[in-house]
Amino acid sequence: MSKPLLQIALDSLTLEKAVADAKQAENVVEIIEIGTILAFAEGMKAVSTLKALHPNHIIVCDLKTTDAGAILAKMAFDAGADWLTVSAAAHPATKVACKKVADDFNAANPDLKVKKEIQIEIYGNWTFEDAKEWVELGVTQAIYHRSRDAELLGKGWMSEDLEQMKHLEEIGLELSITGGIVPEDIHLFKEIKKAKAFIAGRALVGDKGTETAMAIRTELEKYW
Amino acid sequence: MSKPLLQIALDSLTLEKAVADAKQAENVVEIIEIGTILAFAEGMKAVSTLKALHPNHIIVCDLKTTDAGAILAKMAFDAGADWLTVSAAAHPATKVACKKVADDFNAANPDLKVKKEIQIEIYGNWTFEDAKEWVELGVTQAIYHRSRDAELLGKGWMSEDLEQMKHLEEIGLELSITGGIVPEDIHLFKEIKKAKAFIAGRALVGDKGTETAMAIRTELEKYW
Numbered sequence: 001m002s003k004p005l006l007q008i009a010l011d012s013l014t015l016e017k018a019v020a021d022a023k024q025a026e027n028v029v030e031i032i033e034i035g036t037i038l039a040f041a042e043g044m045k046a047v048s049t050l051k052a053l054h055p056n057h058i059i060v061c062d063l064k065t066t067d068a069g070a071i072l073a074k075m076a077f078d079a080g081a082d083w084l085t086v087s088a089a090a091h092p093a094t095k096v097a098c099k100k101v102a103d104d105f106n107a108a109n110p111d112l113k114v115k116k117e118i119q120i121e122i123y124g125n126w127t128f129e130d131a132k133e134w135v136e137l138g139v140t141q142a143i144y145h146r147s148r149d150a151e152l153l154g155k156g157w158m159s160e161d162l163e164q165m166k167h168l169e170e171i172g173l174e175l176s177i178t179g180g181i182v183p184e185d186i187h188l189f190k191e192i193k194k195a196k197a198f199i200a201g202r203a204l205v206g207d208k209g210t211e212t213a214m215a216i217r218t219e220l221e222k223y224w
Numbered sequence: 225m226s227k228p229l230l231q232i233a234l235d236s237l238t239l240e241k242a243v244a245d246a247k248q249a250e251n252v253v254e255i256i257e258i259g260t261i262l263a264f265a266e267g268m269k270a271v272s273t274l275k276a277l278h279p280n281h282i283i284v285c286d287l288k289t290t291d292a293g294a295i296l297a298k299m300a301f302d303a304g305a306d307w308l309t310v311s312a313a314a315h316p317a318t319k320v321a322c323k324k325v326a327d328d329f330n331a332a333n334p335d336l337k338v339k340k341e342i343q344i345e346i347y348g349n350w351t352f353e354d355a356k357e358w359v360e361l362g363v364t365q366a367i368y369h370r371s372r373d374a375e376l377l378g379k380g381w382m383s384e385d386l387e388q389m390k391h392l393e394e395i396g397l398e399l400s401i402t403g404g405i406v407p408e409d410i411h412l413f414k415e416i417k418k419a420k421a422f423i424a425g426r427a428l429v430g431d432k433g434t435e436t437a438m439a440i441r442t443e444l445e446k447y448w
Contacts (some may be wrong), residue, residue, distance in 0.1 A: 011292070013299060023395050037295055040287055043267030063264055064290045066311060066347055068235070071261055075237060087290060089313030093377050100417025123290055124313025125349035 003224045006216060007060065007176065009201035011035035015042045015049060021190045021205045022050055026057065028213035029204070031197055033060040034081070044079040051080025058114050064121050066090045069097030073118070079106050085143060089124040092133060099137055110177070119143050119176065128167060135172040143166060143195060146179030147196040155187055165192050183212060186219035227436070229402065230328045230440060231284065233425035235259035239266045245429045246274055250281065252437035253428070257284040257366055258305070268303040268434055275304025282306045282338050288345050293321030299343070301329050306338040307401060309367060310325045313348040316357065342401065345369050352391060359396040365420060366392060370403030381412055389416050407436060410443035 008025045010018040018038050027034075031090060032054050034046045039061065042187060051059050061081035065072045076084045086098050095118070102116040119141040120134050134142065142166055144157060154194055157179075158178050165175055169192060177189055178199035198220070232249045234242040234257060242262050249256075256278050258270045262376070263285065275283050285305035289296045290313060300308045310322050326340040343365040344358050358366065368389055370379060381403075389399055395418060401413055402423035414417055422444070427436050 004360050011295075013295075023348070036290070037292055039264055039267075040296065041267050041299060043270075045448070046233075046267075064288075066260070066288045066290070066313075067343075068261055069263070071235075071237075072264065075265060087311070087347070088311060089290075089311060091347075097376075121290075123311070123315075123348075127349070127355075130349075152321075 002193040003199040004220055005030040005058075006212075006213060006220070007031035007033055007058075007178075007197045007199040008204045009033040009035045009178070009199050010050070011201050012047075013037065013041045015046050016041075017047060018051060019049065021209075022054060022074045024209060025204050025213060028210055028217065029057070031058040031060055031199075033199065034095065035201065036064055039063060039164075044075055047076060047079035047081050051210045058120070059073055060085070064092065064101065064122075064165070065098055065118075069094035070101055073098040073101035077101060077116050083117045083119055083141070085121040086118045086123045087124075087131065088120050088126045088134075088142075093136070095120070095134065095137055095139070099139065103138075117141055119146075120173075128171065131141055131158070131168055131171050137144040140174055141176065142173040143199070144168065145199075151180045157185060162188065162191065164194070165189070167173060169194050181216070183215035183219050186216060187191060187223060190223040193224075228319055228419040228444055229282075229421040230253040230437060230444070231255035231257055231282075231402075231421045231423040232428045232437075233259045233286070233402070233423050234270075234274070235256040235261040235425050237252065237261065237265045241278060242266075242270060243273065243428075244431075246278060248433060249428050249437060250278060252434055253281070255282040255423075255425065256283055256443050257286055258426065260288055261288045266448050268299055269431065271300060273301035273304050278279035284309070284343070286345075287319065288347070289322055289342075291318055292329060294325055297322040297325035301325060301340050306341075307341045307343055307365070309345040310342045310364075311348075312346045312350045312354065312358075316361070320346070323363065327362075327419050341365055342399075354394065355392055355397065359383065364396070364398055365400065366397040367400045367423070368392065369401065369403060369423075375404045381409060386412065389413070393418050407439035409444050410440060411447060414447040417448075421425070434440070 009072040061076040065086040177195040181200040285300040289310040398420040401422040405424040
């Protein structure tokens with residue numbers, strides 16, 4: 001059983017802040033994510049810059065791709081993304097298009113240290129039948145989270161979340177888990193054996209960022 | 225009954241191509257959209273540059289906002305967007321957050337020629353109950369389309385699309401219609417009385433772009 005990885009989501013409005021935050025976190029995370037906010041603020045140079053600065057980290061580009069899959073996937077992978085998020089709400093053809101770009105990229109570059117992959121980001125009125133379809137398309141990863149806006153409304157993690165995660169795991173998906181992740185919450189997810197990563201953003205930046213990251217890692221050691 | 229507007233979606237991978245395409249189309253469209261591809265490629269400078277070049281056009285920023293509504297909406301409106309797209313799959317709290325940013329912006333700037341608005345971009349497993357909720361939130365616009373990837377698979381406009389559009393109109397939404405729009409298809413939508421805009425991208429650029437735009441406008445004159 002491999003231990004879940006720790007992922008920092010960079011969601012600043014400027015690349016300058018993002019590179020500083022990434023530099024501070026580089027020794028305590030395995031995955032660096034160019035969040036949707038940063039990607040829309042600065043464009044693909046955010047991905048290429050962070051890839052250049054952190055060639056040995058896994059780089060995630062959080063486009064929540066909803067349409068135009070082939071173009072957006074090519075753009076993100078060309079810029080240096082290893083993994084790309086695709087919205088659960090996207091048409092199946094969009095998911096197929098993104099998957100094909102990843103597969104073609106992997107076939108053309110057999111020596112890649114990290115294979116290009118897509119991650120289905122779960123939003124909207126999804127069903128477990130949808131999730132089975134993703135697996136049939138060859139997708140192995142999904143992202144489960146509380147909506148950031150729901151989180152702002154004070155909505156906590158619920159037993160329903162855990163049940164859904166377990167079911168998604170049974171269907172065959174490795175999950176990255178996000179939405180206001182703090183060290184004290186990690187134990188809640190201990191039954192999610194195939195948790196791929198925990199994603200945190202603001203918790204990992206600022207004065208207490210490193211301390212919080214280490215506290216999360218201690219919890220991961222404890223439960224996986 | 226007001227006539228539908230014509231909107232060009234700029235989905236190039238570079239700002240240089242986008243400004244050239246917009247310049248060519250400026251006299252035949254009322255609305256200029258920074259498409260998701262362009263926004264992710266170049267960031268918010270794509271919005272601010274096109275707004276600076278076309279201050280008298282309506283500027284749409286197609287973020288398909290799925291989360292972090294307050295931040296993304298503020299970013300897009302500050303950059304000069306008049307209208308912002310929000311994914312139907314977003315949590316209701318995200319839609320509320322985007323709407324509030326628009327409302328606050330309008331309240332603080334009573335002399336705006338074009339009010340800031342959000343447009344719900346219809347993707348995923350949506351229902352008419354969802355659409356009623358959007359209207360209850362104060363949303364007046366939605367975007368109806370064929371998925372670009374579905375379109376690439378050859379999926380045409382169907383009577384089911386028309387029925388759904390009519391129902392959405394009854395619920396109280398003005399619709400922008402998109403997905404491979406060509407002049408020959410415009411008559412299909414003549415029963416959509418509150419059609420707000422038709423959106424085309426590649427059809428409006430290149431050698432035949434102006435001719436195609438004029439042909440669409442001729443059809444709009446005929447049916448509305």
